[in-house]
Amino acid sequence: MQRILVAYYSQTGHTRQIAEAITADCGADIEQIEDVNSRAGMLGYLRSGWQAFTKRAAHIRPVQASPGQYDLIAIGTPVWMMNLSSPVRTYIAEQGTEFKKVAFFCTAGSAGGEGVFKQMADLCGKQPVATLIVTEGEIKSGSFGEKVRAFQRSIDQELGEPHAGTHAPASP
Ligand SMILES: Cc1cc2nc3c(=O)[nH]c(=O)nc-3n(C[C@H](O)[C@H](O)[C@H](O)COP(=O)(O)O)c2cc1C
Incomplete structure:
Protein backbone atom coordinates (compact mmCIF):
# COMPACT_ATOMS: atom_id res chain seq x y z
CA MET A 1 0.00 0.00 0.00
CA GLN A 2 1.30 3.44 -0.95
CA ARG A 3 1.83 5.99 1.82
CA ILE A 4 -0.04 9.31 1.85
CA LEU A 5 0.56 12.33 4.09
CA VAL A 6 -2.08 15.05 4.48
CA ALA A 7 -0.41 18.27 5.70
CA TYR A 8 -2.56 21.33 6.32
CA TYR A 9 -2.76 24.70 8.01
CA SER A 10 -6.04 25.94 9.43
CA GLN A 11 -6.69 29.04 11.47
CA THR A 12 -10.44 28.78 12.07
CA GLY A 13 -11.03 25.07 11.47
CA HIS A 14 -12.40 24.87 7.90
CA THR A 15 -9.29 23.42 6.28
CA ARG A 16 -8.88 21.07 9.24
CA GLN A 17 -12.41 19.75 8.64
CA ILE A 18 -11.57 18.96 5.01
CA ALA A 19 -8.18 17.45 5.93
CA GLU A 20 -9.93 15.14 8.41
CA ALA A 21 -12.57 14.16 5.82
CA ILE A 22 -9.81 13.29 3.33
CA THR A 23 -7.92 11.14 5.83
CA ALA A 24 -11.02 9.63 7.46
CA ASP A 25 -11.14 6.40 5.47
CA CYS A 26 -7.91 6.16 3.51
CA GLY A 27 -5.35 5.42 6.21
CA ALA A 28 -3.29 8.55 5.46
CA ASP A 29 -1.14 10.21 8.11
CA ILE A 30 -2.02 13.77 9.03
CA GLU A 31 0.22 16.71 9.96
CA GLN A 32 -1.06 20.04 11.20
CA ILE A 33 1.16 22.99 10.30
CA GLU A 34 1.15 25.32 13.31
CA ASP A 35 2.05 28.97 13.83
CA VAL A 36 4.51 30.03 16.49
CA ASN A 37 2.70 33.35 16.95
CA ALA A 58 5.70 32.77 8.69
CA HIS A 59 7.25 31.24 11.81
CA ILE A 60 5.95 27.67 12.04
CA ARG A 61 6.58 24.96 14.62
CA PRO A 62 8.85 22.02 13.71
CA VAL A 63 6.85 19.32 11.93
CA GLN A 64 6.63 15.64 12.94
CA ALA A 65 6.36 13.78 9.62
CA SER A 66 9.09 13.54 7.03
CA PRO A 67 7.42 14.03 3.61
CA GLY A 68 10.18 12.07 1.85
CA GLN A 69 8.81 8.90 3.46
CA TYR A 70 5.49 9.28 1.61
CA ASP A 71 4.53 8.47 -1.99
CA LEU A 72 2.17 11.45 -2.09
CA ILE A 73 1.56 14.53 0.02
CA ALA A 74 -1.81 16.33 -0.03
CA ILE A 75 -1.30 19.92 1.14
CA GLY A 76 -4.18 22.05 2.40
CA THR A 77 -4.41 25.79 2.96
CA PRO A 78 -6.95 28.55 3.45
CA VAL A 79 -7.01 31.28 0.77
CA TRP A 80 -5.72 34.58 2.18
CA MET A 81 -6.06 37.76 0.10
CA MET A 82 -6.32 35.59 -3.05
CA ASN A 83 -2.94 34.06 -2.06
CA LEU A 84 -1.42 31.02 -0.40
CA SER A 85 -1.42 31.31 3.41
CA SER A 86 2.04 32.18 4.73
CA PRO A 87 2.40 29.13 7.05
CA VAL A 88 1.88 26.78 4.08
CA ARG A 89 4.24 28.87 1.95
CA THR A 90 6.89 28.36 4.66
CA TYR A 91 6.12 24.64 4.98
CA ILE A 92 6.63 24.11 1.23
CA ALA A 93 9.82 26.20 1.28
CA GLU A 94 11.20 24.09 4.16
CA GLN A 95 10.03 20.62 3.06
CA GLY A 96 9.36 20.87 -0.68
CA THR A 97 12.55 19.22 -1.89
CA GLU A 98 11.35 15.99 -0.23
CA PHE A 99 7.98 15.86 -2.00
CA LYS A 100 7.32 13.07 -4.49
CA LYS A 101 3.76 13.39 -5.86
CA VAL A 102 1.59 16.28 -4.68
CA ALA A 103 -2.14 17.05 -4.44
CA VAL A 116 -3.37 29.56 -4.93
CA PHE A 117 -2.86 26.17 -6.60
CA LYS A 118 -0.68 27.81 -9.24
CA GLN A 119 1.46 29.37 -6.50
CA MET A 120 1.75 25.99 -4.75
CA ALA A 121 2.73 24.21 -7.99
CA ASP A 122 5.38 26.85 -8.69
CA LEU A 123 6.80 26.57 -5.16
CA CYS A 124 6.80 22.75 -5.24
CA GLY A 125 8.12 22.62 -8.81
CA LYS A 126 5.44 19.98 -9.46
CA GLN A 127 1.93 19.83 -10.89
CA PRO A 128 -0.71 18.35 -8.57
CA VAL A 129 -2.28 14.97 -9.39
CA ALA A 130 -5.55 16.24 -7.87
CA THR A 131 -7.01 19.51 -6.56
CA LEU A 132 -9.98 20.36 -4.38
CA ILE A 133 -11.56 23.73 -3.56
CA VAL A 134 -14.22 23.89 -0.83
CA THR A 135 -16.09 27.10 -0.04
CA GLU A 136 -17.30 28.26 3.37
CA GLY A 137 -20.87 27.79 2.09
CA GLU A 138 -20.20 24.13 1.30
CA ILE A 139 -18.64 23.64 4.72
CA LYS A 140 -21.60 25.29 6.43
CA SER A 141 -24.14 23.19 4.50
CA GLY A 142 -22.04 20.01 4.78
CA SER A 143 -22.28 19.45 1.03
CA PHE A 144 -18.60 18.78 0.32
CA GLY A 145 -18.65 14.97 0.66
CA GLU A 146 -18.82 14.13 -3.06
CA LYS A 147 -16.02 16.60 -3.88
CA VAL A 148 -13.81 15.00 -1.24
CA ARG A 149 -14.55 11.53 -2.62
CA ALA A 150 -13.65 12.69 -6.17
CA PHE A 151 -10.36 14.07 -4.81
CA GLN A 152 -9.65 10.75 -3.07
CA ARG A 153 -10.48 8.83 -6.28
CA SER A 154 -8.03 10.91 -8.32
CA ILE A 155 -5.29 10.23 -5.78
CA ASP A 156 -6.10 6.52 -5.66
CA GLN A 157 -5.98 6.30 -9.46
CA GLU A 158 -2.62 8.05 -9.54
CA LEU A 159 -1.22 5.67 -6.93
CA GLY A 160 -2.82 2.60 -8.48
CA GLU A 161 -4.85 1.94 -5.33
CA PRO A 162 -8.47 0.64 -5.23
CA HIS A 163 -10.84 3.54 -5.93
CA ALA A 164 -12.42 5.55 -3.12
CA GLY A 165 -15.74 3.91 -3.99
CA THR A 166 -14.41 0.85 -2.21
CA HIS A 167 -13.69 2.91 0.92
CA ALA A 168 -16.40 3.64 3.44
CA PRO A 169 -18.05 6.94 2.43
CA ALA A 170 -16.42 10.09 3.78
CA SER A 171 -18.74 12.03 6.02
CA PRO A 172 -20.83 14.02 5.50
C1 LIG B 1 -6.50 37.12 6.26
C2 LIG B 1 -7.59 36.43 5.49
C3 LIG B 1 -7.76 36.67 4.13
C4 LIG B 1 -8.75 35.99 3.41
N1 LIG B 1 -8.83 36.20 2.04
C5 LIG B 1 -9.75 35.50 1.31
C6 LIG B 1 -9.80 35.65 -0.10
O1 LIG B 1 -9.02 36.35 -0.74
N2 LIG B 1 -10.76 34.94 -0.78
C7 LIG B 1 -11.65 34.13 -0.13
O2 LIG B 1 -12.50 33.53 -0.81
N3 LIG B 1 -11.61 33.96 1.22
C8 LIG B 1 -10.68 34.62 1.95
N4 LIG B 1 -10.60 34.44 3.31
C9 LIG B 1 -11.51 33.46 3.94
C10 LIG B 1 -10.80 32.13 4.19
O3 LIG B 1 -10.15 31.65 3.03
C11 LIG B 1 -11.82 31.06 4.61
O4 LIG B 1 -12.55 31.49 5.71
C12 LIG B 1 -11.12 29.74 4.92
O5 LIG B 1 -12.08 28.71 4.87
C13 LIG B 1 -10.47 29.77 6.30
O6 LIG B 1 -9.87 28.52 6.50
P1 LIG B 1 -9.44 28.01 7.96
O7 LIG B 1 -10.71 27.96 8.80
O8 LIG B 1 -8.90 26.65 7.74
O9 LIG B 1 -8.45 28.96 8.52
C14 LIG B 1 -9.62 35.09 4.06
C15 LIG B 1 -9.47 34.86 5.44
C16 LIG B 1 -8.46 35.50 6.13
C17 LIG B 1 -8.28 35.21 7.63
Whole structure:
Protein backbone atom coordinates (compact mmCIF):
# COMPACT_ATOMS: atom_id res chain seq x y z
CA MET A 1 0.00 0.00 0.00
CA GLN A 2 1.30 3.44 -0.95
CA ARG A 3 1.83 5.99 1.82
CA ILE A 4 -0.04 9.31 1.85
CA LEU A 5 0.56 12.33 4.09
CA VAL A 6 -2.08 15.05 4.48
CA ALA A 7 -0.41 18.27 5.70
CA TYR A 8 -2.56 21.33 6.32
CA TYR A 9 -2.76 24.70 8.01
CA SER A 10 -6.04 25.94 9.43
CA GLN A 11 -6.69 29.04 11.47
CA THR A 12 -10.44 28.78 12.07
CA GLY A 13 -11.03 25.07 11.47
CA HIS A 14 -12.40 24.87 7.90
CA THR A 15 -9.29 23.42 6.28
CA ARG A 16 -8.88 21.07 9.24
CA GLN A 17 -12.41 19.75 8.64
CA ILE A 18 -11.57 18.96 5.01
CA ALA A 19 -8.18 17.45 5.93
CA GLU A 20 -9.93 15.14 8.41
CA ALA A 21 -12.57 14.16 5.82
CA ILE A 22 -9.81 13.29 3.33
CA THR A 23 -7.92 11.14 5.83
CA ALA A 24 -11.02 9.63 7.46
CA ASP A 25 -11.14 6.40 5.47
CA CYS A 26 -7.91 6.16 3.51
CA GLY A 27 -5.35 5.42 6.21
CA ALA A 28 -3.29 8.55 5.46
CA ASP A 29 -1.14 10.21 8.11
CA ILE A 30 -2.02 13.77 9.03
CA GLU A 31 0.22 16.71 9.96
CA GLN A 32 -1.06 20.04 11.20
CA ILE A 33 1.16 22.99 10.30
CA GLU A 34 1.15 25.32 13.31
CA ASP A 35 2.05 28.97 13.83
CA VAL A 36 4.51 30.03 16.49
CA ASN A 37 2.70 33.35 16.95
CA SER A 38 -1.02 33.94 17.47
CA ARG A 39 -3.18 35.34 14.64
CA ALA A 40 -6.09 36.22 16.91
CA GLY A 41 -8.17 39.38 16.51
CA MET A 42 -8.20 42.15 13.93
CA LEU A 43 -4.44 42.66 14.18
CA GLY A 44 -3.90 38.97 13.46
CA TYR A 45 -6.25 39.15 10.47
CA LEU A 46 -4.42 42.17 9.06
CA ARG A 47 -1.02 40.55 9.63
CA SER A 48 -2.17 37.35 7.92
CA GLY A 49 -3.54 39.24 4.93
CA TRP A 50 -0.41 41.34 4.62
CA GLN A 51 1.95 38.36 4.92
CA ALA A 52 0.02 36.44 2.27
CA PHE A 53 -0.30 39.40 -0.10
CA THR A 54 3.42 40.20 0.12
CA LYS A 55 4.34 36.48 -0.03
CA ARG A 56 6.26 36.57 3.24
CA ALA A 57 7.30 33.59 5.33
CA ALA A 58 5.70 32.77 8.69
CA HIS A 59 7.25 31.24 11.81
CA ILE A 60 5.95 27.67 12.04
CA ARG A 61 6.58 24.96 14.62
CA PRO A 62 8.85 22.02 13.71
CA VAL A 63 6.85 19.32 11.93
CA GLN A 64 6.63 15.64 12.94
CA ALA A 65 6.36 13.78 9.62
CA SER A 66 9.09 13.54 7.03
CA PRO A 67 7.42 14.03 3.61
CA GLY A 68 10.18 12.07 1.85
CA GLN A 69 8.81 8.90 3.46
CA TYR A 70 5.49 9.28 1.61
CA ASP A 71 4.53 8.47 -1.99
CA LEU A 72 2.17 11.45 -2.09
CA ILE A 73 1.56 14.53 0.02
CA ALA A 74 -1.81 16.33 -0.03
CA ILE A 75 -1.30 19.92 1.14
CA GLY A 76 -4.18 22.05 2.40
CA THR A 77 -4.41 25.79 2.96
CA PRO A 78 -6.95 28.55 3.45
CA VAL A 79 -7.01 31.28 0.77
CA TRP A 80 -5.72 34.58 2.18
CA MET A 81 -6.06 37.76 0.10
CA MET A 82 -6.32 35.59 -3.05
CA ASN A 83 -2.94 34.06 -2.06
CA LEU A 84 -1.42 31.02 -0.40
CA SER A 85 -1.42 31.31 3.41
CA SER A 86 2.04 32.18 4.73
CA PRO A 87 2.40 29.13 7.05
CA VAL A 88 1.88 26.78 4.08
CA ARG A 89 4.24 28.87 1.95
CA THR A 90 6.89 28.36 4.66
CA TYR A 91 6.12 24.64 4.98
CA ILE A 92 6.63 24.11 1.23
CA ALA A 93 9.82 26.20 1.28
CA GLU A 94 11.20 24.09 4.16
CA GLN A 95 10.03 20.62 3.06
CA GLY A 96 9.36 20.87 -0.68
CA THR A 97 12.55 19.22 -1.89
CA GLU A 98 11.35 15.99 -0.23
CA PHE A 99 7.98 15.86 -2.00
CA LYS A 100 7.32 13.07 -4.49
CA LYS A 101 3.76 13.39 -5.86
CA VAL A 102 1.59 16.28 -4.68
CA ALA A 103 -2.14 17.05 -4.44
CA PHE A 104 -3.57 20.37 -3.26
CA PHE A 105 -6.74 21.41 -1.46
CA CYS A 106 -7.95 24.73 -0.12
CA THR A 107 -10.88 26.37 1.58
CA ALA A 108 -12.06 29.87 0.73
CA GLY A 109 -14.88 32.31 1.41
CA SER A 110 -15.61 32.30 -2.29
CA ALA A 111 -12.63 32.88 -4.60
CA GLY A 112 -8.90 32.54 -5.18
CA GLY A 113 -8.35 28.78 -5.11
CA GLU A 114 -7.04 28.34 -8.67
CA GLY A 115 -4.44 31.10 -8.23
CA VAL A 116 -3.37 29.56 -4.93
CA PHE A 117 -2.86 26.17 -6.60
CA LYS A 118 -0.68 27.81 -9.24
CA GLN A 119 1.46 29.37 -6.50
CA MET A 120 1.75 25.99 -4.75
CA ALA A 121 2.73 24.21 -7.99
CA ASP A 122 5.38 26.85 -8.69
CA LEU A 123 6.80 26.57 -5.16
CA CYS A 124 6.80 22.75 -5.24
CA GLY A 125 8.12 22.62 -8.81
CA LYS A 126 5.44 19.98 -9.46
CA GLN A 127 1.93 19.83 -10.89
CA PRO A 128 -0.71 18.35 -8.57
CA VAL A 129 -2.28 14.97 -9.39
CA ALA A 130 -5.55 16.24 -7.87
CA THR A 131 -7.01 19.51 -6.56
CA LEU A 132 -9.98 20.36 -4.38
CA ILE A 133 -11.56 23.73 -3.56
CA VAL A 134 -14.22 23.89 -0.83
CA THR A 135 -16.09 27.10 -0.04
CA GLU A 136 -17.30 28.26 3.37
CA GLY A 137 -20.87 27.79 2.09
CA GLU A 138 -20.20 24.13 1.30
CA ILE A 139 -18.64 23.64 4.72
CA LYS A 140 -21.60 25.29 6.43
CA SER A 141 -24.14 23.19 4.50
CA GLY A 142 -22.04 20.01 4.78
CA SER A 143 -22.28 19.45 1.03
CA PHE A 144 -18.60 18.78 0.32
CA GLY A 145 -18.65 14.97 0.66
CA GLU A 146 -18.82 14.13 -3.06
CA LYS A 147 -16.02 16.60 -3.88
CA VAL A 148 -13.81 15.00 -1.24
CA ARG A 149 -14.55 11.53 -2.62
CA ALA A 150 -13.65 12.69 -6.17
CA PHE A 151 -10.36 14.07 -4.81
CA GLN A 152 -9.65 10.75 -3.07
CA ARG A 153 -10.48 8.83 -6.28
CA SER A 154 -8.03 10.91 -8.32
CA ILE A 155 -5.29 10.23 -5.78
CA ASP A 156 -6.10 6.52 -5.66
CA GLN A 157 -5.98 6.30 -9.46
CA GLU A 158 -2.62 8.05 -9.54
CA LEU A 159 -1.22 5.67 -6.93
CA GLY A 160 -2.82 2.60 -8.48
CA GLU A 161 -4.85 1.94 -5.33
CA PRO A 162 -8.47 0.64 -5.23
CA HIS A 163 -10.84 3.54 -5.93
CA ALA A 164 -12.42 5.55 -3.12
CA GLY A 165 -15.74 3.91 -3.99
CA THR A 166 -14.41 0.85 -2.21
CA HIS A 167 -13.69 2.91 0.92
CA ALA A 168 -16.40 3.64 3.44
CA PRO A 169 -18.05 6.94 2.43
CA ALA A 170 -16.42 10.09 3.78
CA SER A 171 -18.74 12.03 6.02
CA PRO A 172 -20.83 14.02 5.50
C1 LIG B 1 -6.50 37.12 6.26
C2 LIG B 1 -7.59 36.43 5.49
C3 LIG B 1 -7.76 36.67 4.13
C4 LIG B 1 -8.75 35.99 3.41
N1 LIG B 1 -8.83 36.20 2.04
C5 LIG B 1 -9.75 35.50 1.31
C6 LIG B 1 -9.80 35.65 -0.10
O1 LIG B 1 -9.02 36.35 -0.74
N2 LIG B 1 -10.76 34.94 -0.78
C7 LIG B 1 -11.65 34.13 -0.13
O2 LIG B 1 -12.50 33.53 -0.81
N3 LIG B 1 -11.61 33.96 1.22
C8 LIG B 1 -10.68 34.62 1.95
N4 LIG B 1 -10.60 34.44 3.31
C9 LIG B 1 -11.51 33.46 3.94
C10 LIG B 1 -10.80 32.13 4.19
O3 LIG B 1 -10.15 31.65 3.03
C11 LIG B 1 -11.82 31.06 4.61
O4 LIG B 1 -12.55 31.49 5.71
C12 LIG B 1 -11.12 29.74 4.92
O5 LIG B 1 -12.08 28.71 4.87
C13 LIG B 1 -10.47 29.77 6.30
O6 LIG B 1 -9.87 28.52 6.50
P1 LIG B 1 -9.44 28.01 7.96
O7 LIG B 1 -10.71 27.96 8.80
O8 LIG B 1 -8.90 26.65 7.74
O9 LIG B 1 -8.45 28.96 8.52
C14 LIG B 1 -9.62 35.09 4.06
C15 LIG B 1 -9.47 34.86 5.44
C16 LIG B 1 -8.46 35.50 6.13
C17 LIG B 1 -8.28 35.21 7.63
